[in-house]
Amino acid sequence: MKRYFAPIFVLGAAFTKRFTRDPVALFFTFLFPLLFLFVFGSLFRNSDINFDIAIINHSQTEFAKEFVADTEKDKTFKLKSDVNNLEAAKEKMGRGEIDTVIELPKEFGTKNEKGVPHGEMIVYFDQASPQSGQTVAGVMQGILDGINKDLTKNIDPLAVKQQPLKTSSLTRFDYTFSGLLGFSILSLGIFGLANSFPADKKTGILRRLRATPLKASQLVLSTLINYAIVGLSSLVVMFIVGLTVFDFDMRGDYLSLVLFSLGGIIVMFGFGLAIGGWAKNENQSAPLSNLVAFPLMFLSGIFFPRFLMPDWLQGITGYLPLTPIIDGMRYIMTEGRTIFELGPELLTMGIWAVVIYVIAFRVFRWE
Amino acid sequence: MKKPIVTVKDLKKSYGHKQVVKGISFEVQEGEIFGILGPNGAGKTTTFETIEALRPLESGEIMLDGRNVAHEPGKVKSIIGIQLQSTAFYDKLTLTEQLKMFAGIYGTKIDSAKLLEEVELTDKASSYPEKLSGGQKQRFSIAAALVNEPRVLFLDEPTTGLDPQARRHLWDLIASIKKKGITVMLTTHYMEEAELLCDRVAVMDSGEIIALDSPKALVKQLLKRGFTKKQHVEQASLEDVFIDLTGKALRD
Numbered sequence: 088m089k090r091y092f093a094p095i096f097v098l099g100a101a102f103t104k105r106f107t108r109d110p111v112a113l114f115f116t117f118l119f120p121l122l123f124l125f126v127f128g129s130l131f132r133n134s135d136i137n138f139d140i141a142i143i144n145h146s147q148t149e150f151a152k153e154f155v156a157d158t159e160k161d162k163t164f165k166l167k168s169d170v171n172n173l174e175a176a177k178e179k180m181g182r183g184e185i186d187t188v189i190e191l192p193k194e195f196g197t198k199n200e201k202g203v204p205h206g207e208m209i210v211y212f213d214q215a216s217p218q219s220g221q222t223v224a225g226v227m228q229g230i231l232d233g234i235n236k237d238l239t240k241n242i243d244p245l246a247v248k249q250q251p252l253k254t255s256s257l258t259r260f261d262y263t264f265s266g267l268l269g270f271s272i273l274s275l276g277i278f279g280l281a282n283s284f285p286a287d288k289k290t291g292i293l294r295r296l297r298a299t300p301l302k303a304s305q306l307v308l309s310t311l312i313n314y315a316i317v318g319l320s321s322l323v324v325m326f327i328v329g330l331t332v333f334d335f336d337m338r339g340d341y342l343s344l345v346l347f348s349l350g351g352i353i354v355m356f357g358f359g360l361a362i363g364g365w366a367k368n369e370n371q372s373a374p375l376s377n378l379v380a381f382p383l384m385f386l387s388g389i390f391f392p393r394f395l396m397p398d399w400l401q402g403i404t405g406y407l408p409l410t411p412i413i414d415g416m417r418y419i420m421t422e423g424r425t426i427f428e429l430g431p432e433l434l435t436m437g438i439w440a441v442v443i444y445v446i447a448f449r450v451f452r453w454e
Numbered sequence: 455m456k457k458p459i460v461t462v463k464d465l466k467k468s469y470g471h472k473q474v475v476k477g478i479s480f481e482v483q484e485g486e487i488f489g490i491l492g493p494n495g496a497g498k499t500t501t502f503e504t505i506e507a508l509r510p511l512e513s514g515e516i517m518l519d520g521r522n523v524a525h526e527p528g529k530v531k532s533i534i535g536i537q538l539q540s541t542a543f544y545d546k547l548t549l550t551e552q553l554k555m556f557a558g559i560y561g562t563k564i565d566s567a568k569l570l571e572e573v574e575l576t577d578k579a580s581s582y583p584e585k586l587s588g589g590q591k592q593r594f595s596i597a598a599a600l601v602n603e604p605r606v607l608f609l610d611e612p613t614t615g616l617d618p619q620a621r622r623h624l625w626d627l628i629a630s631i632k633k634k635g636i637t638v639m640l641t642t643h644y645m646e647e648a649e650l651l652c653d654r655v656a657v658m659d660s661g662e663i664i665a666l667d668s669p670k671a672l673v674k675q676l677l678k679r680g681f682t683k684k685q686h687v688e689q690a691s692l693e694d695v696f697i698d699l700t701g702k703a704l705r706d
Binding site: 090093094097098101104105108109290291292294295296297298299300301302 | 506508528529531532536538540541542543544545546547551554555556558559560561598602
């Protein structure tokens with residue numbers, strides 16, 4: 088046992104030392120996931136529902152101007168102020184940049200015979216997505232009702248009072264964060280790692296190592312040690328940025344998260360090790376890593392939550408290696424589960440780990 | 455009486471349809487320097503790599519220090535040292551770290567400073583191998599092949615591409631390794647190198663051993679067959695001039 092494992096740790100330590108001396112590798116390993124985190128984190132950060140709307144105001148009345156100004160202040164809406172004619176607004180709506188267009192006709196806000204401003208606004212929305220249009224129309228109706236009440240001094244005997252509550256619900260960022268961590272594991276483990284062995288085959292160093300009693304499995308495991316250390320550090324950096332910059336709401340315990348992430352790293356890095364160990368050069372490893380990584384990227388819940396998928400697809404994708412990793416991390420981080428409550432996830436991961444490492448040891452080629 | 459440490463019996467090796475080693479047999483005695491000479495493509499490197507358990511044995515039998523190479527490749531690898539024709543090392547690891555890494559693979563501890571001193575690389579202990587010159591790389595490569603105190607050291611064209619000073623220093627190094635009792639097997643294209651270093655040489659051509667004896671005996675046999683060479687009167691060669699002009703000290 089000691090004869091088998093001692094060389095693995097010696098090599099793993101040497102590889103890690105090399106890695107820390109390679110500024111380019113360090114830069115990309117730590118910077119790329121962070122870049123990714125900032126892009127997607129900013130996209131998903133805002134959890135308030137808001138609608139992109141445009142107001143086309145044909146009216147010159149004070150009332151209409153005030154109404155537009157008030158709407159601009161309302162947090163429910165994001166007013167696109169650069170759109171000022173109906174045709175342009177409709178075109179943008181067609182592209183999905185605007186949810187709803189509100190048109191205020193010329194006579195909107197002009198005073199009627201009783202001296203009260205009156206008029207009718209038109210809410211345009213895409214037939215294909217009626218929810219947003221109806222919601223905006225409803226909100227507008229509510230605003231107008233309020234104004235009507237003020238103007239007519241009528242008191243409605245019956246009314247609905249809306250009271251939004253801040254529950255312990257997840258923000259979109261909270262939900263997406265585990266996917267971003269999963270993506271980081273995937274990209275480092277497959278794209279980064281799969282090219283490591285082919286590069287070493289090119290220099291001839293693996294030939295030299297083969298001249299020693301070192302076994303392929305020992306070399307694979309020592310490389311895993313190196314990349315697991317690097318990968319875990321990269322996750323820690325991402326996590327700190329998530330907590331500080333994006334106010335991530337961590338509800339689980341850190342020990343569970345670290346242990347579970349390490350398990351995830353071991354499973355996913357097995358794919359990179361198998362691909363790199365088999366490939367004779369980068370021309371073989373690059374397309375194969377894409378072939379493995381892209382389906383995982385889209386089907387494991389990184390970009391699209393799996394609950395949006397049809398049932399049969401949810402069933403299948405549940406067995407992919409990355410799915411239980413992302414799910415498990417999310418359960419720990421957002422639901423506060425411990426690693427002992429993740430039996431099904433750990434079982435799927437364990438099976439994948441056995442399969443992929445048996446393959447990795449078998450297909451390894453020294454040159 | 456010396457006993458054989460490497461015994462090769464009827465070794466054959468083919469790549470596809472081309473047979474590159476055609477049933478060679480020879481023995482290497484413990485403690486000697488055994489050279490394999492031959493033009494490019496004669497099968498020298500293939501023969502080496504099969505003895506070193508780097509290539510599977512197709513046909514024949516190879517015993518190394520009483521162990522069957524085909525049955526115990528791992529065991530054999532642990533008692534030999536190998537310098538490959540093209541040397542490669544990990545970058546961004548100092549020479550000391552590389553030697554410790556290799557020692558770790560064998561599960562032994564080494565005095566890396568002493569080993570580097572033996573190959574005249576003490577002042578490069580904290581350098582990365584990518585900063586070494588050709589001759590330094592070859593010497594370091596030999597140091598790395600010695601970490602496990604091997605029974606047999608394999609050197610595949612150790613002096614190819616080196617300048618005369620570096621080559622002479624390598625010859626001294628190889629001679630000192632022999633003095634420690636390590637058996638050395640080497641290939642070379644330089645006849646004066648073989649003549650100077652080797653106790654016995656095998657001459658290979660097209661996958662066959664066509665002569666095997668000590669360099670002196672081989673020369674004697676040739677002369678006996680009536681070989682004459684145009685007499686030359688110079689008592690020195692151009693290499694002697696070169697060494698006289700530039701000195702014996704290492705340049706790298």
